[in-house]
Amino acid sequence: MRIGVCPGSFDPVTNGHIDIFSRASNMFDLVIVAVFHNPNKKPLFTMQERVEMLNMAVKDIPNIKVDSFSGLLNDYVRRQNSNFIIRGLRALSDFEYEFQRALLIKKIDPQMETIFMMTSSEYSFISSSGIKELAKFGGPISEFVPECLQDKIIKRIREKS
Structure with a gap:
């Protein structure tokens, strides 16, 4: 069975x-x-809420499982019986950051492979932080x-503002 792991903070998950x-x-x-869990970020939603939201969002895609973890990514991927990390890219700036991370993971775990997938052009400008900012100022996020x-996203933004 070929298993790919797509890690992220997903705070919140977007159509991208x-x-x-x-x-x-x-x-x-x-x-x-x-x-x-990214200790460098202050999430809008708890990890449990993000898992629940992801489960709702991917319920129609049969071969997706939602999980959570903290610690080293390559250790988590190995525990899932995989050696494939899937990373979405929107722009060149994403690539530079993700490329460095992929090389570091490859250095400490040579069997690990990172697969970069370009987002569809209709989603290339969407980011979780952009969605939060748009919602905070009453912009449309639909x-x-x-x-x-x-x-759920709009309600939480209003609670925090």
């Missing part, structure tokens, strides 16, 4: 993320969307996040 998950699901028998999550 869903695009990557969906396309990756055509390449692997199982795609594990793994929410990780085109950018799964419909089933829109109210």
Whole structure:
């Protein structure tokens, strides 16, 4: 069984993320969307909430499993019986950052492979932080996040503002 792991903070998940998950699901028998704890970020949603939101957003993609973890990514991927990391890219700046991370992981775990997937052009400008900022100022987010999550995101933004 070919298993790919797509890690991220997904705070919140966007249609760009869903695009990557969906396309990756055509390449692997199982795609594990793994929410990780990033101590450098202050998330809008708890890890448990992000897992729940992801489960709602990917419920129609049969070969996706949502999980969460903290610690080293390559250790997590190995525990999932995989050596494939899936990373979505929007722009050249994403590539530079992700390329450095991929090389570091490859150095400490030579069997690990990182697969870069370019987002579809219609989602190339969408980021979780951009969605949060747009929602904070009352902008429309309906085109950018799964419909089933829109109210939850807007409600949380209003609570925090």
